[in-house]
Amino acid sequence: EGLKVGMITTLSGGGAGLGIDVRDGFMLAVEQSGRDDIEVVIEDDQRKPDVAVQLADKMIQSEKVDVLTGIIWSNLAMAVVPATVAQGKFYLSPNAGPSALAGKGCNKNYFNVAWQNDNLHEAAGAYANSADLKNSFILAPNYPAGKDALTGYKRFYEGDLAGEIYTKLGQTDYASEIAQIRASGADSIYFFLPGGMGISFLKQYADSGVNLPVVGPAFSFDQGILQAVGAAALGVKNTSQWSKDIDNATNAAFVESFAAKYGRLPSLYASQGFDTANLLISAMGSADVADQDAFRAALQAADFDSTRGDFAFGPNNHPIQDIYVREVVQEGDVFTNKIVSVGLEDHGDAYASDCKM
Amino acid sequence: MTDPVLDVQGVTKAFGGLVASKNIDLDLRQGEIHALIGPNGAGKSTLVQQVTGGLTPDSGRIVFDGHDVGAMSTAKRAQFGMARTFQISSLAMEYTVLQNAMLGALGRKGKVLSFFKNVMRELDLRSAAELALEQVGLSDFQSVRTADLSHGQRRQLEVAVALTLSPKAFLMDEPMAGMGADGSRSLIRILDALRDRAPILLIEHDMDAVFALADRVSVLVYGEIIATGSVHEIRANPDVRRAYLGEEVG
Amino acid sequence: MSWILLVEQTLNGLQFGVMLFLMAAGLTLIFGVMGLINLAHGSLYMVGAFAAAAVAGATGSFGLALAASLTAAALAGVVIETTVIRRLYDRDHLDQVLATFALILIFSEGTRWLFGSFPLFLDRPEFLAGTVSLPFGIEYSKYRLSLIGVGLAVAAGLFWMIAKTRIGIQIRAGENDREMIGALGVDISKLYTLVFALGAALAGLAGALIGAIQSVQVGMGEPVLILAFVVIVIGGIGSIQGALVGAILVGVTDTLGSFLLPKVFSLFLAPAAATSVGSSLASMAIYILMAGVLLVRPKGLFGGA
Amino acid sequence: MSLLTMSGVSAFYGPSQALFDVNLSVDQGEVVALMGRNGMGKSTTIKVICRLLQHRGGDVTLDGSNISGVPSYRVARMGVGLVPEGRRCFKDLTVYENLVAAARRGEWDFELVTELFPRLKERRDQAAGTLSGGEQQMLAIARALMTNPRLLLLDEATEGLAPVVRQEIWAAISNLKANAGLTILVVDKSLSELRQIADRGVILEKGRSVWTGQFDELTEELSDRYLGV
Amino acid sequence: MKRERYLNFALMALLLFVPLLAWLLDEPFLITLTTRAVIFAIAGVGLNLALGFGGLVSFGHAAFFGLGGYAMGILAHHAQTYTPLMEWPLVIEGTKSMLVVWPVAILTGALAALAIGALSLRTSGVYFIMITLAFGQMLFYFTISWSAYGGEDGLSIYVRNSFPGLNTMDPIQYFAICYGLLLLVLFGVSRVSGSAFGLMLRAAKQNEERVQAVGQTPYRLYLIAFTISGAITGLAGALFADLNRFVSPTMLSWQVSGEIMVFVILGGVGRVYGPVAGAALFILLEHTLGGLSEYWHVYLGAILLGVVLFARGGLYGLLAGREVAHD
Numbered sequence A: 001e002g003l004k005v006g007m008i009t010t011l012s013g014g015g016a017g018l019g020i021d022v023r024d025g026f027m028l029a030v031e032q033s034g035r036d037d038i039e040v041v042i043e044d045d046q047r048k049p050d051v052a053v054q055l056a057d058k059m060i061q062s063e064k065v066d067v068l069t070g071i072i073w074s075n076l077a078m079a080v081v082p083a084t085v086a087q088g089k090f091y092l093s094p095n096a097g098p099s100a101l102a103g104k105g106c107n108k109n110y111f112n113v114a115w116q117n118d119n120l121h122e123a124a125g126a127y128a129n130s131a132d133l134k135n136s137f138i139l140a141p142n143y144p145a146g147k148d149a150l151t152g153y154k155r156f157y158e159g160d161l162a163g164e165i166y167t168k169l170g171q172t173d174y175a176s177e178i179a180q181i182r183a184s185g186a187d188s189i190y191f192f193l194p195g196g197m198g199i200s201f202l203k204q205y206a207d208s209g210v211n212l213p214v215v216g217p218a219f220s221f222d223q224g225i226l227q228a229v230g231a232a233a234l235g236v237k238n239t240s241q242w243s244k245d246i247d248n249a250t251n252a253a254f255v256e257s258f259a260a261k262y263g264r265l266p267s268l269y270a271s272q273g274f275d276t277a278n279l280l281i282s283a284m285g286s287a288d289v290a291d292q293d294a295f296r297a298a299l300q301a302a303d304f305d306s307t308r309g310d311f312a313f314g315p316n317n318h319p320i321q322d323i324y325v326r327e328v329v330q331e332g333d334v335f336t337n338k339i340v341s342v343g344l345e346d347h348g349d350a351y352a353s354d355c356k357m
Numbered sequence B: 001m002t003d004p005v006l007d008v009q010g011v012t013k014a015f016g017g018l019v020a021s022k023n024i025d026l027d028l029r030q031g032e033i034h035a036l037i038g039p040n041g042a043g044k045s046t047l048v049q050q051v052t053g054g055l056t057p058d059s060g061r062i063v064f065d066g067h068d069v070g071a072m073s074t075a076k077r078a079q080f081g082m083a084r085t086f087q088i089s090s091l092a093m094e095y096t097v098l099q100n101a102m103l104g105a106l107g108r109k110g111k112v113l114s115f116f117k118n119v120m121r122e123l124d125l126r127s128a129a130e131l132a133l134e135q136v137g138l139s140d141f142q143s144v145r146t147a148d149l150s151h152g153q154r155r156q157l158e159v160a161v162a163l164t165l166s167p168k169a170f171l172m173d174e175p176m177a178g179m180g181a182d183g184s185r186s187l188i189r190i191l192d193a194l195r196d197r198a199p200i201l202l203i204e205h206d207m208d209a210v211f212a213l214a215d216r217v218s219v220l221v222y223g224e225i226i227a228t229g230s231v232h233e234i235r236a237n238p239d240v241r242r243a244y245l246g247e248e249v250g
Numbered sequence C: 001m002s003w004i005l006l007v008e009q010t011l012n013g014l015q016f017g018v019m020l021f022l023m024a025a026g027l028t029l030i031f032g033v034m035g036l037i038n039l040a041h042g043s044l045y046m047v048g049a050f051a052a053a054a055v056a057g058a059t060g061s062f063g064l065a066l067a068a069s070l071t072a073a074a075l076a077g078v079v080i081e082t083t084v085i086r087r088l089y090d091r092d093h094l095d096q097v098l099a100t101f102a103l104i105l106i107f108s109e110g111t112r113w114l115f116g117s118f119p120l121f122l123d124r125p126e127f128l129a130g131t132v133s134l135p136f137g138i139e140y141s142k143y144r145l146s147l148i149g150v151g152l153a154v155a156a157g158l159f160w161m162i163a164k165t166r167i168g169i170q171i172r173a174g175e176n177d178r179e180m181i182g183a184l185g186v187d188i189s190k191l192y193t194l195v196f197a198l199g200a201a202l203a204g205l206a207g208a209l210i211g212a213i214q215s216v217q218v219g220m221g222e223p224v225l226i227l228a229f230v231v232i233v234i235g236g237i238g239s240i241q242g243a244l245v246g247a248i249l250v251g252v253t254d255t256l257g258s259f260l261l262p263k264v265f266s267l268f269l270a271p272a273a274a275t276s277v278g279s280s281l282a283s284m285a286i287y288i289l290m291a292g293v294l295l296v297r298p299k300g301l302f303g304g305a
Numbered sequence D: 001m002s003l004l005t006m007s008g009v010s011a012f013y014g015p016s017q018a019l020f021d022v023n024l025s026v027d028q029g030e031v032v033a034l035m036g037r038n039g040m041g042k043s044t045t046i047k048v049i050c051r052l053l054q055h056r057g058g059d060v061t062l063d064g065s066n067i068s069g070v071p072s073y074r075v076a077r078m079g080v081g082l083v084p085e086g087r088r089c090f091k092d093l094t095v096y097e098n099l100v101a102a103a104r105r106g107e108w109d110f111e112l113v114t115e116l117f118p119r120l121k122e123r124r125d126q127a128a129g130t131l132s133g134g135e136q137q138m139l140a141i142a143r144a145l146m147t148n149p150r151l152l153l154l155d156e157a158t159e160g161l162a163p164v165v166r167q168e169i170w171a172a173i174s175n176l177k178a179n180a181g182l183t184i185l186v187v188d189k190s191l192s193e194l195r196q197i198a199d200r201g202v203i204l205e206k207g208r209s210v211w212t213g214q215f216d217e218l219t220e221e222l223s224d225r226y227l228g229v
Numbered sequence E: 001m002k003r004e005r006y007l008n009f010a011l012m013a014l015l016l017f018v019p020l021l022a023w024l025l026d027e028p029f030l031i032t033l034t035t036r037a038v039i040f041a042i043a044g045v046g047l048n049l050a051l052g053f054g055g056l057v058s059f060g061h062a063a064f065f066g067l068g069g070y071a072m073g074i075l076a077h078h079a080q081t082y083t084p085l086m087e088w089p090l091v092i093e094g095t096k097s098m099l100v101v102w103p104v105a106i107l108t109g110a111l112a113a114l115a116i117g118a119l120s121l122r123t124s125g126v127y128f129i130m131i132t133l134a135f136g137q138m139l140f141y142f143t144i145s146w147s148a149y150g151g152e153d154g155l156s157i158y159v160r161n162s163f164p165g166l167n168t169m170d171p172i173q174y175f176a177i178c179y180g181l182l183l184l185v186l187f188g189v190s191r192v193s194g195s196a197f198g199l200m201l202r203a204a205k206q207n208e209e210r211v212q213a214v215g216q217t218p219y220r221l222y223l224i225a226f227t228i229s230g231a232i233t234g235l236a237g238a239l240f241a242d243l244n245r246f247v248s249p250t251m252l253s254w255q256v257s258g259e260i261m262v263f264v265i266l267g268g269v270g271r272v273y274g275p276v277a278g279a280a281l282f283i284l285l286e287h288t289l290g291g292l293s294e295y296w297h298v299y300l301g302a303i304l305l306g307v308v309l310f311a312r313g314g315l316y317g318l319l320a321g322r323e324v325a326h327d
């Protein structure tokens, strides 16, 4: 029996790069599987929650899909996932992992194939301890994901805080924050500024004469962004569950075939899309989606070759995985990342204990 | 004699260094047409603006129908029964001629906070509006868009709207301007009959009209009233002839 | 908190303001002089930044990149003026809003089509890298300092052009009565094309200059556009001085607001709550400023009587 | 030779026709009065000449060349100066700026026009929108002169002016005609004043030119029928 | 005039026919899509009252839309978590009944519009556009950081609110509710448009001086219109939140204000049914173009541009001709 997947992701407007990577990674895996019984319906959510909700309705009611996936942003996921699983459909998250869906709001039909939102920040906190950083200055935008980020960092970080700032969402000028960092006596900086915000921050930081070690989650040092930051990012440590130099055959083949097919290096989002598809395909191999319980068990087993190597689901269907520390390096003309250490090994998340399924 | 309907007492107004009204006293009595004439830039429109509420005098009092209206808004004064026509037509250009006339009738009744009844079916208002249009000779144009009227026709409509207000006094700033000879003549007839309904303060450069209509004439020059009197006295006044009328006229 | 830091933050606010002015200048010119609400001004800013990034990428020269940003934005300006905008002058603001909103869609997705969905790289020139030392031990970015210079020069030039030159007078006359200035023998449509191109070029220049220290990506123009509107409304539409003063007010309010408000709240709130409330209020600060200014002066600071 | 001719001109505002078959010519150095009651098409005719309104049928020629489709600024540069109905001064510009905006090379300059209207010199830096009605009218005339026209179109140029000033303006116009050879097409409401300065008259009735001729040929019956006087 | 009436009828019939057909064919999504258009139409009709009739170009109507949404979201949130909304000085419980939610949303919209309008109407023209935007942005940033109700993540309501005798989770029944409300709002607005208030309001749009001279105060007329407009848009917000079972700060963003404005302009400013046509066309375009290409915004932009340039007065201007004065 075939399987119909609905992918709702961001394909137009400012945040389109992420959605396109997830889609391309996903479709690459589907294509490589050689199966013709997977049908994927793709729609653009324009990064608007209400549009995402409408599309989910459409996919479920009209397209009659079995599985939904694709959403990039936490606030869109919060709008779509509860209703989707309530209607008895599976949802596989290739990117967003809001805490509300990992703890009390978890659901047996909701699987997160990327990370719980706090994970990368937690690993960064752990790394800071191991790198002997004792006085961090931390900043993030003033919205739920930003607050989660700093909470995640502080959960593992043991040193003092030289300062803690919430910036405006979408802010582009960071002179003021940098001045505060300079004046604070910090010995390091941790920041979570996704997308264009991170690019602006790093460029301005590099030009400010302040010279402290910087740590961030992979989102600001991802393959799609690094070229735009340029040399300003060199040497920065960042945490990620994936890197193109993770040493396993699946990953090597993925990086090579992705680059060959799309003419660019894959990003972590692409790897997440790729893994999501492979998880799905592995489940199809051992169960029929019509038999929900069997299919769910097959998903839970996570019996697929992940680009990240070891991959398993915790009791709340969120990943248990290694989180690496990477460093931004230059390879020829290209800026990219190299693994320097493992930040947290077999790491789950802080909310699993609240989850009662 | 009864109190004047409008009594302007010692009004002064300056724009920077230019004093456009200097301590002006002027009144308008029941049943009369009082013409205000004077050279361009003498301060006639400025005075009307102060009376109607567009400008606030620097000092002086404006008493209308027994109320000191000097500090009131334009709308409030209009509700007291002060109707004006503008020197440059000021109409709702997208409306039909009839709708513009309805505005006056409606404003007069003060029934604006009615949200559900179709105004165009309020027959008392409508007949008031139609009557006024007939008086100025616009009956045939009732359903023409105001923006499609010629300049002179707009002037006529301007007067019609003032008529629908059935006010206690009219202030008319150059109502004849832009009207053709026949238009002027019929307007003279209208105004002539109107003075019994409400007195008119008439600003006009058309001397034929002023001489035909005015009971009294005041002459304003450089912000000061230099003479007030009957048509006959004013025509004979040599200062007025020099400052305003010129040689050939009169 | 030291006084030095406060001085430095004020300087940062000033500099942010001047940056906003670069963007707002073209907007106020088009808006005030031609009476046109151009939502697509942010798109021209983006065009400038992308052109600069593309040329800098190919040639490595920042000078050429700036030239490219000016040319590309001016050209885009001429094209949209002659095909779309000129049909909108005698329409009401609403039609202009809709049409230029449509232009944003076309420009944004068109750019993504051409350049892909990922941000581009654009860096300041090497000789402006690093910092200079100012009095009181303030280290200040050379590049930002030169931005202040460029912004002030643009302000002076524009002010002179609009207030004093014959062309400036004719443009303002056209704003009052376009048909009439034509009937007096002035080819107002050519003039407007020129002004529009000039405004566009300024936006493009701003995009390139600012893009060098921010991210060059699709949609980059929209947040700045809103800020630029705030600026010109505070200053009074059409007034170049107003735009400058408004920009600096917005810059300083924004910078000092996000810096000081959390500190103020921490005097009587728990630290976590203070940062949160303080930063929330800081994001609203410029809008509160704008509403405040308009309530006291409904036509902005320099907006006539 | 005719400086301006209109033959068989028709014109529309949207769907409604305002001019039907208008014929008119103005010779070099001549003053022609355009007359008719309110709404008969005088201003429309003026607008057609300076291209503020494009006509549909017939021909309009200026100096022998057909000006259909020529934009208004070109016609102005060919020497047509307009004093429009309702003044249309640039209200936010100062008096001086109003004049500078229109100025073209020639005899008329700021000094000369303010000699004709000294009041304007006094109000040099005042915003035109705050001038009195009559002052604005003076400004509109002065502004047209600043373009140094060969053909001057005056549409109710004396509306709202005090009688003395009117007389001055008519005198100045006679002067312009006599000394500068200026050609003038004038719309005004006072028949008696037009008689004094115009060489010829044209009467419009419901958008048609119904009479053309010398003023002494204008019988009482005609003027009563078409002008209401 | 006659043409306009036929057009209104055809439009409303179409809006009714499409979901009925979809219902027969079992295409529930099409019903939802039409419902979305209907709700946006209500918001647009609300804005049109201020914008079309009063000339008040509000760039902050998303605030009323969003507040209506939050009014519904907060009430339902408290009801579904069994926590009272307020305990002092009196206990207020949440609710999941539409008959309570609507009046609250309407009142919220009206009060917000009254407050914002009272301040904003001191300005005019472009300044008014911007000051309403400013108030909208203030509320937007406020909701983003309003962590009690989810901040940027918003609030999810798991099932729609209830309406006596109907199953609101059934798409066609929920559609019927929204359609009924649209009809009601249209009826109300068209009466207002022809009323004494409407005549004076539209006169104020054209010429304030004239309105003052006949003894009326434009400020008061505007404020009343703005308040009613905010109330209607607030209602639309509550319906929209219920449709999605979700409310978030996005509903208050300036893009949403822009979209509501687009519905009005696209349909025809100042035409009572204009926003209905505008919203329907916009949703149709958004939905059909989305499938064409990743770069579908280019086509959307081109079509919108075409409408502005070549169809003066929007769809209604194109199809029903220039607005004819009521007689």
Ligand SMILES: Nc1ncnc2c1ncn2[C@@H]1O[C@H](COP(=O)(O)OP(=O)(O)OP(=O)(O)O)[C@@H](O)[C@H]1O
Binding pocket: B015, B018, B020, B038, B039, B040, B041, B042, B043, B044, B045, B046, B047, D123, D126, D130, D131, D132, D133, D134, D135, D160
């Ligand atoms: N706001 C203002 N600022 C400066 N001067 C002004 C202002 N308003 C009017 N004036 C000047 O005040 C004087 C009086 O103007 P007003 O309009 O009252 O004249 P008027 O008697 O009505 O003339 P007219 O017959 O030409 O209409 C004029 O010289 C005018 O320029």
Ligand SMILES: Nc1ncnc2c1ncn2[C@@H]1O[C@H](COP(=O)(O)OP(=O)(O)OP(=O)(O)O)[C@@H](O)[C@H]1O
Binding pocket: B147, B148, B149, B150, B151, B152, B153, B178, B180, D013, D016, D018, D036, D037, D038, D039, D040, D041, D042, D043, D044, D045, D085
């Ligand atoms: N902008 C316009 N749109 C539509 N119709 C118009 C417009 N302007 C004038 N008309 C109509 O065209 C006809 C001629 O108008 P025009 O302005 O040429 O008259 P006029 O002879 O100058 O009259 P007046 O002496 O009143 O100025 C009138 O019937 C008028 O209603």
Ligand SMILES: [Mg+2]
Binding pocket: B044, B045, B046, B087, D132, D133, D134
């Ligand atoms: Mg006057």
Ligand SMILES: [Mg+2]
Binding pocket: B150, B151, B152, D042, D043, D044, D085
């Ligand atoms: Mg005329």
